[in-house]
Amino acid sequence: MRFLEHTLSHPVHAKPQSLVLSNGVSVTLIDTGLLRISPPEPANQRVLISCGIHGNETAPMEIVDHLFQEIQSGKLAVVSDVLFIIGNPPAANRAERFIDENLNRLFSGKHETSTTAEAKRASLIEQVTRTFFSGQPTRRLHYDLHTAIRGSKLDKFAVYPYLHQRKWSLTQLAFLESCGIEGVLFSNQPSGTYSYFTSNEFGAHSFTLELGKVRKFGDNDLSNFSAVFDGLKRLISGNESFQEMPRTIQTFSVVEEVIKRTEAFQLHIDDNAENFTEFCQGTLLASDVGYEYRTHCDGERFVFPISNVPCGQRAMLVVAPTSIPFTHTER
Ligand SMILES: [Zn+2]
Incomplete structure (x- = not known):
């Protein structure tokens, strides 16, 4: 088959x-x-x-x-x-x-x-x-x-x-x-x-x-x-033992979940811009009635932008680099 x-x-x-x-x-x-x-x-x-x-x-x-x-x-x-x-x-x-x-x-x-x-x-x-x-x-x-x-x-x-x-x-x-x-x-x-x-x-x-x-x-x-x-x-095949520690993987935390609230919602991101593109502080990334998202600090990035979602759904995530907080990890 x-x-x-x-x-x-x-x-x-x-x-x-x-x-x-x-x-x-x-x-x-x-x-x-x-x-x-x-x-x-x-x-x-x-x-x-x-x-x-x-x-x-x-x-x-x-x-x-x-x-x-x-x-x-x-x-x-x-x-x-x-x-x-x-x-x-x-x-x-x-x-x-x-x-x-x-x-x-x-x-x-x-x-x-x-x-x-x-x-x-x-x-x-x-x-x-x-x-x-x-x-x-x-x-x-x-x-x-x-x-x-x-x-x-x-x-x-x-x-x-x-x-x-x-x-x-x-x-x-x-x-x-x-x-x-x-x-x-x-x-x-x-x-x-x-x-x-x-x-x-x-x-x-x-x-x-x-x-x-x-x-x-x-x-x-x-x-x-x-x-x-x-x-x-x-x-x-049972050949992965999960023994290694990470060395190079980059880690990010979510800064803001941008929700499309009304049909006036707009993303201010170039259609060809790639996920994880970095922005300087104060850049307007999204706007809606009574809402604006401007980056809080340098190095914030967006992921999964999509403006034609139904109202009430997520239109984008804004993320920022974070270190692995070892107190919250296990092997
Ligand atoms: Zn998918």
């Missing part, structure tokens, strides 16, 4: 099916885009790798497809329990971010107040994730793979979901660094993202990974993703 091809040709629903590979690895298609892979011996590590939560972000779907091909051919040994998710197949078929609404705002039960296709999908993904992370594994891991609409000063970066009282993991940051991730942004509040859901509800080490710029299927140069591909293979 070609996972990506099968998913795109069954965008809404696929008949469940299971098979056992010649090396004893079992593969179960739960529904379309939801593929569980279990090693012959019981695993103590669960690895969730999701992609295509935004339908136009093709490179991550191709990465996951390649990982599954290597598993299927027996080239990649499976020691961890693995769940692959392709998030929004109908949107992927249209090469669009979503059909009705942004799937990555609907987790942690936020789908309950909506009846869109994305809301139903979020509910199903939550249910499958809950089953996957149940029991007492020694480690739960989730990497939600994305690509960004804009170019970025940091080609690859991670968003670390808000952890409440839990501590940031330094060995996870070192692992991300080994995957070619140049920076990490520490979230400062709960959200409707998939990675916040798995982090908060199951205590997983969870990250949203931004791996470069959005391109069409077939236009991705997968050699740009070799470090992350190798890192994910180490997780699946």
